Amino acid sequence: MKTKTSLLYGAVVCMALGSTAALAHDSHSEHAKVKPEVPTTLQYDFEYRTAKEKARDTYRHPKQTLNFFGVKPTDTVVEIWPGGGWYTQILAPALKGNGQYVAAHWPKDSSVGFFTKYRAKFDVKFTDHPERYGNISVTSFEPPKNTTLAPSESADVVLTFRNVHNWMSKNYEQTVFDSAFKALKPGGVLGVVEHRAKPGTKRLAMIESGYVTEDYVKQLAQNAGFEFAGASEINANSKDMKSYPAGVWTLPPTLRLKEQNKAKYLKIGESDRMTLKFVKPSM
Numbered sequence: 001m002k003t004k005t006s007l008l009y010g011a012v013v014c015m016a017l018g019s020t021a022a023l024a025h026d027s028h029s030e031h032a033k034v035k036p037e038v039p040t041t042l043q044y045d046f047e048y049r050t051a052k053e054k055a056r057d058t059y060r061h062p063k064q065t066l067n068f069f070g071v072k073p074t075d076t077v078v079e080i081w082p083g084g085g086w087y088t089q090i091l092a093p094a095l096k097g098n099g100q101y102v103a104a105h106w107p108k109d110s111s112v113g114f115f116t117k118y119r120a121k122f123d124v125k126f127t128d129h130p131e132r133y134g135n136i137s138v139t140s141f142e143p144p145k146n147t148t149l150a151p152s153e154s155a156d157v158v159l160t161f162r163n164v165h166n167w168m169s170k171n172y173e174q175t176v177f178d179s180a181f182k183a184l185k186p187g188g189v190l191g192v193v194e195h196r197a198k199p200g201t202k203r204l205a206m207i208e209s210g211y212v213t214e215d216y217v218k219q220l221a222q223n224a225g226f227e228f229a230g231a232s233e234i235n236a237n238s239k240d241m242k243s244y245p246a247g248v249w250t251l252p253p254t255l256r257l258k259e260q261n262k263a264k265y266l267k268i269g270e271s272d273r274m275t276l277k278f279v280k281p282s283m
Helices: 004-034 051-057 062-069 088-095 115-128 162-171 173-183 203-209 214-224 264-270
Strands: 076-080 100-105 137-141 154-160 184-193 228-234 274-279
Touching: 062 088, 062 184, 062 228, 062 274, 076 088, 076 173, 088 115, 100 115, 100 173, 100 264, 115 137, 115 228, 154 173, 162 173, 162 203, 173 184, 173 214, 214 228, 214 274
Parallel strands: 076 100, 076 154, 100 137, 154 184
Antiparallel strands: 184 274, 228 274
């Protein structure tokens, strides 16, 4: 038969255990509250994107494009030559806290005035505001002097938007593709968006017009060691005839001819663009 003392002792023990369990449960619940879930998809609608920036979504389709390339919020993403940062406005906040945005930008000490001007603007707008964009990493990239996009095999994704023709004008387009291959982890993705030339367009015409053939971009990627993983027509524009007095810069947003036939070119819209995905082999 149990004594009153033993019964009392058992009750005290049960109460103590219950209190401990309750505290542990409360602690776990409190921990769950402060530990946010890691998002599985990118977020795009940031309130500080301007109306002017959002208006270009009609031609650039950022959500569909980044989904096609398979960008995840936990990825380390390198963007080559982000310029004024149109895509930075989307990518940097989407990667903040879970991934890493790397801007392979123009050097601060470049001999090209345009490059130094836009690099300085980029730093003021983005790298000086980690509270909004996270801790952006910036590398200086301007071949043939600077050819490192990021540490070897550190990136999950390397992206470039409308830059291949610029590299061709300096004869270092292959160097850039080779650098992208080196920066990517095995299995990593190279995403390329570029003004699309008509098949068979000669090299000089590509440089002068700003339009590049899909076959040439694929050849550059293949030379670097990439495997072709697919193409999308997300950024296609059938209205673009690709034959203008000032090349692709005749069309918006540049409108190099200014008021001359402006309404005509605005009606066409931004250029027809290829959207190509390549993968660095895992083995």
